[in-house]
Amino acid sequence: MRKFIIFSTLILGVTVSQYFFDFTRPKYSEVPPMLLPTQTIKLADLGLHSAASGLMWIQTIQNIFAPGTKYYLMLSEYLKMVNDLDSRFSYPYAxxxxxxxxxxxxxEAIEIGERGLREADSDWRIPYYLATTYHIYKHDRTNAIKYFDIAIRTANVPDSVKRIALNYGAVSDIRQQTKQIWISIYETSGDEIVRERARLYILHYEYIELLERASNIYKQKTGDYPDSLDKLVSGRILKEIPKDPFGFEYMIDSRGRVSIKIN
Known part of the structure; x- marks a missing residue:
């Protein structure tokens, strides 16, 4: 009981200090939140590591994507601290x-995910998101299949996720397959940050599909694909070229295939 009262006081103190920090700091502060060594936090939390981990997770989510800051550059360090405090807390890994x-x-993302599979409570999101990372960022089909298979065999995996994982590779259009993965993440996540990220990716692919449909209409009218997307507007097929949600610039090739410019 004494531990609970002391730790509750600790939480209250942190909450109050966070309030005054938020109230008094400049609107667009570039000073990152302080990272205490994990061992220091463990000494201060009176053995209640899970509670300290949960509190640290809340603080991380509140601060890490604050507008006008670069706190997000410290996200991997924050996640490591949360996981060190309670290695079984599964969601921060995912x-x-x-x-x-x-x-x-x-x-770093892959390293965190692999640690989560070893140490965290069972959570289908860890292998599913690992498979997604290998598919999108590493273009590694072998490891994507490996982790999709682990996700399928994890308890409480949603049917929509299982369906995507089972059919991975069966769809010849990689772009369409990637879009379906993001749709499944959007539909199954209760995390506002994750859902918004998934929504933007879905919108990104839908805009590309829209531009390709418009270029096909242009070809039907003129006999050729447009050599620039601006012709879809001048040809009165589209009112405007949609702006990519991530700020990428779209381009079109001689086959009417739309992609993004990589600088």
Missing amino acids: FGVLVLPDLKFID
Whole structure:
């Protein structure tokens, strides 16, 4: 009981200090939140590592994507700290595997996911998101199949996820397959950050599909695919070229296939 009261006081203190930090800091602060060594936190949490891990996770989600900051560059370090405090807390592993690759931490994401499979409570999202990372960012079909197979055999995996995993490779259009993976993630996640990321990817692929349908109409009218997307507007097929949700610039090839420019 004494431990609970002391730890509750600790949580209250952290919450109050966070409130005043949020209230007094500049709107667009570049100063990252302080990272305490894991051992220091363990000494202070009176043995309640799971509670400390949960509190650290809440603080991470609140701070890491604050507008105008670069806190996200520390996400892998925060996740490691959360996992060190409670290695069985499964969701931070899954979150890291899915979100870190977009921040250019692909290998770190895979390392976190593999650790989660070894140490965390069973969670189908860890192998499923690992498979997604290998498919999208590594273009590694072998490991994607490996982790999709693990996801299928994990308890409580949703039917929609199981269907995507079982049919992986059966769809010849890789882009369409990738879109279906993101749709399954959007439909099965309760995490606002994950759902928004998935929604943007779905929109990204839908815009590409829209542009390709428009280029096919252009060819039916003129006999050739447009040599630039602007002709879809000047030809009155589209009112405007949609803006990619990630800021990429679209381009079209001689076969009417739309892709993005990689700088």
